[in-house]
Amino acid sequence: MVFINILDKWLRKLAAAIVCGAVPGALAATPLTVVTEEFAPYSYVERGEVSGYSTEVVRAVLERAGMAYSIQIYPWARALQMAATRPNVLIYSIVRTPQRENQFHWIAPIAPRNVYLYKLVARQDIQIHALADLKPYRIAANRGDVVEEQLHQLGLTADLSAKDVFSLQKLIVGRVDLMVATELSIEGVCQRAKVSCALLERSMQMPEISGYYVAASLGTPAATLQRLRQAFAQLHNSDAMRHIADKYGVPPLK
Structure with missing residues (x-):
């Protein structure tokens, strides 16, 4: 903190x-x-x-x-x-x-605000084209963030962290399948986590609020x-x- x-x-x-x-x-x-x-x-x-x-x-x-x-x-x-x-x-x-x-x-x-789901490039098994496709996956989000509310409203369970850096770390080690970030913020998250953004792939856009x-x-x-x-x-x-x-x-x- x-x-x-x-x-x-x-x-x-x-x-x-x-x-x-x-x-x-x-x-x-x-x-x-x-x-x-x-x-x-x-x-x-x-x-x-x-x-x-x-x-x-x-x-x-x-x-x-x-x-x-x-x-x-x-x-x-x-x-x-x-x-x-x-x-x-x-x-x-x-x-x-x-x-x-x-x-x-x-x-x-x-x-x-433009928010997307991100996954590892190596996870080619994850194919998302609509919100219904998210059901089987574990999705990381920040505690208290509006995305947490969105996921609950969609009937999905969010894996919550205090910071998006922690979400990225979970994604890297396979504890979650997807994480949420904006196009502008993801680079900063990668830098703070000391992770190459080349390992990530942008997936579906979250519904706008x-x-x-x-x-x-x-x-x-x-x-x-x-x-x-x-x-x-x-x-x-x-x-x-x-x-x-x-x-x-x-x-x-x-």
Whole structure:
């Protein structure tokens, strides 16, 4: 588990904003805890700081909004639990589903999502053309991830792990038959697991649900939500978001 706490950074931002009168007192008194997972290229640790496409977007929005914050990386289930139970928590990159709709305040979409099943190239016995073909196979997924919900809804049992690196390790040694990843994230998973992506083969695409979002916990004040949504709208209407997407090779929002 990696804990990244940039307390000094948001304290400096907070002090500067208060001095300049840029942040109302109610907002200044309650810094946001921002949580995510290790999910390159959207979020990952680089030189001791959380980086990645979604992270840069969220930072840009928080700075536009003049809010104090700290960003921390956790296993996804832990991040989800924090955002679901604590006030003043922001979470990204989270998929918006009907089951989650009333559990969070949805701020804005930040990226499209395309998820596939991956198998070992050597496993030519695995042939999947439709969802019904998945029935005999063991499928690895992250605990708390939306894919876990999908698999259960399809009547399939997910083999759950805390991180996608663990899922890949299970795939390599034959404990599972398939794992779930996005086209952009699979390379980072292979790098962290020290496994060649040449060993993997992309199979069927999982049914689409929604893109990746930023959401806030239900205990987040209405004034904070409004300020965040305004800042996201400003960023989306500028060239900055497109430049960040180009930097990480992420398809832009339509």
